[in-house]
Amino acid sequence: MSSQAAAIPKSVETVKKLIPLFNRILVKRADPPKESKGGIVLPDNSKTKILRATVIAVGPGTRTERGEQLPMCVKPGDEVLLPDYSGTKVQLDESETYFMFRESEILAKFE
Template sequence: MKVKPTEDRLLVRRLESEEKTAGGIIIPDTAKEKPMQGQVICAGPGRRNDKGEVIPMSIKEGDKVLFAKWSGTEVKVGNEDLLVMKESDVLAIIE
């Protein structure tokens, strides 16, 4: 299945979190928090202003982003769990 987001939405793959703490303690899967970093897989064309003109996205495919813990909507595409979120849900681009 092929998915392309509309307007100012992004399709994001969560990046895996660390399995050990800085002190070397291994964190079990049940105690892990969901990662708040991801990589943009696909981006929509951008939102429209009052005149109907498209305002291009500042985030592009391949960018690594930081987002709030409960941002976006989880979707399953094929065998993969992804997030669909608005561009405004992204807090920062990681360089």
């Protein structure tokens, strides 16, 4: 193993092995702010649901009735806007939680 491979956290290696199928997208939600803009530390129960996420992995896309592959609108690394109540929670290890969405559920992409 090279020194670069040894430096990669195990959770990142696990995520790299997870490939979404069809038009599904694996995302990691942005962390909620730990303190307010004024510097007040926020308790865990007052944190709001974060609707912004980073795309981690994408599937190959759907196929038309003719069998043609439709390309995905997002790629790994893109910042996207998520709906309030949707997606499937994916727990790959104890420390990281990811969410799986269909491409049609993603509301927008940030530029």
